[in-house]
Amino acid sequence: MTGLKHAAGISLTALSLSFAANAAMADNIVLSAYSGIFQENYVAAVVEPFMKANPDITVEFYGMPNSAQMLGTLRAQKSSPQIDVMIMDVSVAKAATDEGLFAPMDETVSKHIADLYPQARVEGVNAVGVTFDNLVLLYNTDKVKDVPTSWKALWDKQYAGQVSIPAVPDIQGTTFTIISDKMAGGTNYMESVDAGIKLLEELAPNVQTWEPRPDVYQPISSGTAAIGIGWNARAQVYSNLSDGKLGVVLPEEGSGFQINVIGLVQDAPASESAKKFIDYALSPEAQAAFTEKMYYAPTNAKAAPLIPEAAIKRTAAGVMDKMIAINWLDVAKIRDSITEQWRRRVIPLSR
Amino acid sequence: MTTEALAPPRKMRSGEVAVLLLLPIALINAIGFILPVLNLARFSFNKVSIGGGIENVFTWENWLGLLADRFYLELIFNSVWISLAITLTTLILSYPIALYLHRSSGPWRTFLTVLVISPLLTSAVVRTYGWIAILIDDGPVVSAIRALGLPAPSLMFNIKGVFIGLTEILMPYMILALMAGFGRLDPRVEEAARTLGATPARTFRKVILPLTLPGIALGCLLCFVLAVSSFITPKLMGGGRVFLLATEIYDQAIVTLNWPLASTLSILVLIVFGAALWAYSAVLRRLD
Numbered sequence: 001m002t003g004l005k006h007a008a009g010i011s012l013t014a015l016s017l018s019f020a021a022n023a024a025m026a027d028n029i030v031l032s033a034y035s036g037i038f039q040e041n042y043v044a045a046v047v048e049p050f051m052k053a054n055p056d057i058t059v060e061f062y063g064m065p066n067s068a069q070m071l072g073t074l075r076a077q078k079s080s081p082q083i084d085v086m087i088m089d090v091s092v093a094k095a096a097t098d099e100g101l102f103a104p105m106d107e108t109v110s111k112h113i114a115d116l117y118p119q120a121r122v123e124g125v126n127a128v129g130v131t132f133d134n135l136v137l138l139y140n141t142d143k144v145k146d147v148p149t150s151w152k153a154l155w156d157k158q159y160a161g162q163v164s165i166p167a168v169p170d171i172q173g174t175t176f177t178i179i180s181d182k183m184a185g186g187t188n189y190m191e192s193v194d195a196g197i198k199l200l201e202e203l204a205p206n207v208q209t210w211e212p213r214p215d216v217y218q219p220i221s222s223g224t225a226a227i228g229i230g231w232n233a234r235a236q237v238y239s240n241l242s243d244g245k246l247g248v249v250l251p252e253e254g255s256g257f258q259i260n261v262i263g264l265v266q267d268a269p270a271s272e273s274a275k276k277f278i279d280y281a282l283s284p285e286a287q288a289a290f291t292e293k294m295y296y297a298p299t300n301a302k303a304a305p306l307i308p309e310a311a312i313k314r315t316a317a318g319v320m321d322k323m324i325a326i327n328w329l330d331v332a333k334i335r336d337s338i339t340e341q342w343r344r345r346v347i348p349l350s351r
Numbered sequence: 352m353t354t355e356a357l358a359p360p361r362k363m364r365s366g367e368v369a370v371l372l373l374l375p376i377a378l379i380n381a382i383g384f385i386l387p388v389l390n391l392a393r394f395s396f397n398k399v400s401i402g403g404g405i406e407n408v409f410t411w412e413n414w415l416g417l418l419a420d421r422f423y424l425e426l427i428f429n430s431v432w433i434s435l436a437i438t439l440t441t442l443i444l445s446y447p448i449a450l451y452l453h454r455s456s457g458p459w460r461t462f463l464t465v466l467v468i469s470p471l472l473t474s475a476v477v478r479t480y481g482w483i484a485i486l487i488d489d490g491p492v493v494s495a496i497r498a499l500g501l502p503a504p505s506l507m508f509n510i511k512g513v514f515i516g517l518t519e520i521l522m523p524y525m526i527l528a529l530m531a532g533f534g535r536l537d538p539r540v541e542e543a544a545r546t547l548g549a550t551p552a553r554t555f556r557k558v559i560l561p562l563t564l565p566g567i568a569l570g571c572l573l574c575f576v577l578a579v580s581s582f583i584t585p586k587l588m589g590g591g592r593v594f595l596l597a598t599e600i601y602d603q604a605i606v607t608l609n610w611p612l613a614s615t616l617s618i619l620v621l622i623v624f625g626a627a628l629w630a631y632s633a634v635l636r637r638l639d
Contacts, residue, residue, distance in 0.1 A: 068605040071403070091402055095608060098404035161488055161505070167591045169606040208488070209508040210591025224487065332402040335607070343422060343594070351509060351592055 028058045029270040029277055032070055033087035033260075035063025037237055038294070042087075045293040046286045050277060057273045067092035074101045074265065081265045084274035085281075086127075089171070090259040091328045093127045102126035102263040103271070109264060110279035112300055117320075119257060120299035124329060127263030130281055131296035134255040134316045134323065135175045136232045138164075138216065139247045143226035151183060151251045154227060160206050164219055164228030167210035167347065168339045174331060175256045176200075176229055177338055182324055183253055190330055197341045204349035221246040231258060236295035236314050248314075254322035260296075291315060388621070394614035403608025413615040422594075423616075430596040431623060433510070434578035437517050441525045441574050442567065444518065449529035449566070450559075453536065467526050475520050479587045482516045483507055508590025516588045517578055524577060525570040532566020564638055572631040576624055596620050 033042060039061055047059045064070050067088040074096055077083065088096070096102050105126045107113050113121070113128055120129025137148055143162065144153070154163055166172040178189045180203075181196025189196070208225050212218075216230040217238040223245070232248065239246040262281055268274050280286050287303035290296060297315040298304060304317055316323060363371075395413055398406040417423045452463055470478065486492055486506040496503040506512055536559065544554040582597040589598065596616055604613035 066605060068403075068608055071608065075405075092608065095400075095403035095405075098400060098402065169602055208590065211508075211586060211589065213587050224483075329402065339607070340422070347592055 027056050027270065027273050028060065029084040029268075029273045030060045030062055030082060031085045031087070031277065032062045032064060032073070032083045035065055037234065039063040041237070041294040042290065045289040046281055049286070049289065050280045053280070054273075054276065057276065059277060071096055071101075075099070081267050081269065083265050084268040084270045085262060085277055086265055087130055087260055087262050088127075090122055090125060090127075090129070090261045091171070091332050093261045093263055094122075094125050094329055094332065096263070097124065097126045101266055103266045103268070105264060105278075109275050110282050112279060112282035112284075115284070115300050115302050116282065117299055117301055119259065119325075120261075122259070122261070122329065125261060125263075127261035128282065129259045129299035130262040130287075131233070131260040131290070132299055132316065133231045133233050133258045133260070133296055134250070135172060135179065135229055135258075136235055136255065137227070137249045137251050138220045138230050138235055139227045139249070140220050140223050140225070141245055141247045142223060144247065147247065148227070148249055149252050151179060151253055154229070155203055155206065157206070159226050161208050162226035163203070163206045164209055164212045164216050164225035165203075165207055166212055166216055166229070168342045169335065171258060171328075172216070172229060172231065173210075173342065174335060174338060175258065175326065177342075178256055178324060178326055178331075179253065190334060193334070193338060193341070197345055200342070200346045201349055204346050207350045210347060210350070217246060232315065233294050233296045250316060250319065250322075254319070254324055255316065256324045256326045257297075257316070259299075259328065291317070391614045392618055394611055395618050397611040397614075399609045399611050403610075405610055413611050417612075417615055417619070423599075426594050426596060426599055427619065427623075429594065430579055433514070433593075433595065434575050437514060437521065437578045438571050438574045440514070440518050441521045442571060445522050445525040445529060445570070446563075446567075448522075449526045449533065450563075452526070453530055453533045454538070467523055470520070471523050475581075475583055476587070478520060479516055479584050482512070482519070482588065486512055486515065507588065508592065510589070510593050512588035512590070513585045513593050516584045517581060520581075520584060521574045521577055525574050528570035528573050529563070529566040532569045533563055535565070536562045565635065568631055568634045568638075572627055575627050579620060579623055579627075596623075 031047065033039065043061050047061055051057065051059055062083065064073065070086055070088045071092050073083065074081070074086065078099075078101065086093075086096075086102075093102065103126060105113070105128055116128060117132075119132070122129070137151060137153065139148060139153070144159075153159070154165075165176065168174050168177065177193050177196050177200065179196075180199045181189050181193045184195035184199040186193060186195040209219075212225070212228065215234070216228050217235060219225045220228050220230075221238060221242040232250065235246065235248045239248050262278055264271065264274055264278060282300055284298075284300050284303040284306055287298035287300045288306035291298050291303065291307050292311045295311065295314045297317040298307070304312060307317075312318060394405075396409050396411070398408050398410050398412060400406055448467065452460060452467065455463060484490060488505060488507065490507075493503045493506060504511065506515065540558055540562070541554055544558045545551075549557065579595075580597055582601055585593050585595050585598050586601065589595075596619065600613050600616045600620070603609045603616065
């Protein structure tokens with residue numbers, strides 16, 4: 001039903017455009033981001049308040065399951081874009097920028113860009129960070145009695161055949177490689193992740209699946225697996241929904257960030273209203289509201305004071321110093337080699 | 352009024368009728384299938400930049416890289432042999448059922464046919480999740496094997512799981528294809544063979560099997576093509592340990608964003624299908 005509504009929304013936008021290209025008509029903007037719980041929470045925390053504050057602008061949320069599909073849609077619509085604003089993973093946004101799919105993004109679009117954390121402003125990407133997420137340790141509270149505090153719990157032999165790891169090329173696997181490398185004494189992941197791969201080789205026999213489906217959270221909540229890794233924001237939401245079955249820990253060794261960026265589509269039909277929306281999405285109020293709702297850490301440094309303590313504690317916002325600085329655009333250069341090492345050295349050891 | 356107007360309408364020649372009737376489907380096929388495939392072929396010569404951006408150039412890099420990489424050669428080899436093995440298993444399991452169905456009659460036959468087709472009414476995803484629940488390490492099957500005091504193998508999230516799941520999912524297709532191909536199998540021929548003193552085994556080998564070969568060839572072609580292109584079941588049941596062409600295409604297209612490599616692999620799958628079709632028609636020619 002919602003799919004139909006989205007399709008209708010997009011065709012309506014197209015229709016309104018074909019009738020008149022003036023700005024007055026183009027007050028229906030299409031925002032594309034992740035479907036599912038992201039959509040539910042983002043619409044409630046950011047989109048609806050924005051529409052309330054700007055009654056002349058309607059925001060249609062067009063959800064897609066992953067960034068790759070968003071990039072594919074942008075590519076397909078390059079000659080006549082139907083989407084105005086896009087929220088996607090930063091490394092995919094780099095590809096979109098390289099292909100000229102995003103309009104330039106600077107302080108003329110939003111004055112809030114000046115207040116963003118430095119990690120949220122990535123050189124060479126025409127989009128800025130709108131959410132920070134980080135890798136966490138997940139566990140089933142029935143199967144894992146002592147609350148783990150370290151990633152090392154994954155290596156514990158008592159969980160043999162019960163560990164769920166989304167493997168590379170998924171970036172959860174990539175992030176975990178970098179964390180493992182640091183745990184094993186590696187100092188520069190760009191030079192070599194060999195130490196991390198060696199550590200992962202020891203983990204391999206414990207692994208139940210490298211491809212948890214539909215995602216890593218469900219099998220651990222249901223007890224199909226005992227322990228694993230996943231993204232914090234979704235884990236926190238599913239933990240709330242799991243009746244206490246899904247435990248979430250940010251281990252003492254720290255973690256790494258995943259960054260979702262927000263970008264203005266090149267030649268977007270409703271550019272002016274779209275800029276207004278981006279400005280709102282980056283504002284401390286919207287950032288705080290979304291963190292409270294879905295536990296993504298805010299990218300606007302001024303948002304933290306507005307967020308209740310209980311919510312901020314469940315993000316990495318309080319422990320920024322523990323986070324490994326991952327430059328995703330650099331990591332893109334070594335991604336193929338990491339994938340190859342997993343496939344040749346790590347995964348075969350779990351058969 | 353001229354005589355011409357009174358003359359009966361000119362009859363279309365059968366050739367013209369054929370062209371006219373084929374035109375709509377040919378057009379739909381050209382737009383919906385041939386063009387995208389050509390586009391895909393073109394894409395396989397594009398270059399991907401670091402991070403997934405696509406450069407519109409012409410390079411043999413993807414094709415040469417594929418042929419030089421042992422991982423991909425193994426991937427192709429694995430996909431083909433696993434699919435062949437699954438096809439063979441499906442055939443062995445389905446053949447007796449199809450033969451029995453072919454010989455039964457009346458409401459019993461209808462009932463059994465519905466039973467055979469009924470799995471197709473449930474989505475493969477649901478059935479795959481069902482298999483996961485049954486075959487997982489602390490699930491009923493493994494527990495039963497353990498209860499008998501036997502060493503229990505891990506049946507899920509590896510190649511065994513993919514094998515079991517795909518075989519079950521493909522069986523209805525195989526049974527239907529076999530039944531469609533059993534048309535030439537006349538019970539009177541079997542009776543004649545038996546009357547002339549052939550043992551049941553000999554009757555099967557010399558009469559039934561040759562007459563059902565067209566059905567076997569059709570079923571095998573269908574199941575092989577479906578097995579090579581199946582993606583959901585290996586993805587869900589392979590546990591990330593089973594690398595096949597279809598799952599690799601997904602990873603390259605959706606996760607790594609390497610569309611040119613994904614296109615190259617897709618064209619390769621088409622080549623594998625072409626080879627399967629060629630083998631099928633070669634078998635049919637020999638039968639005739």
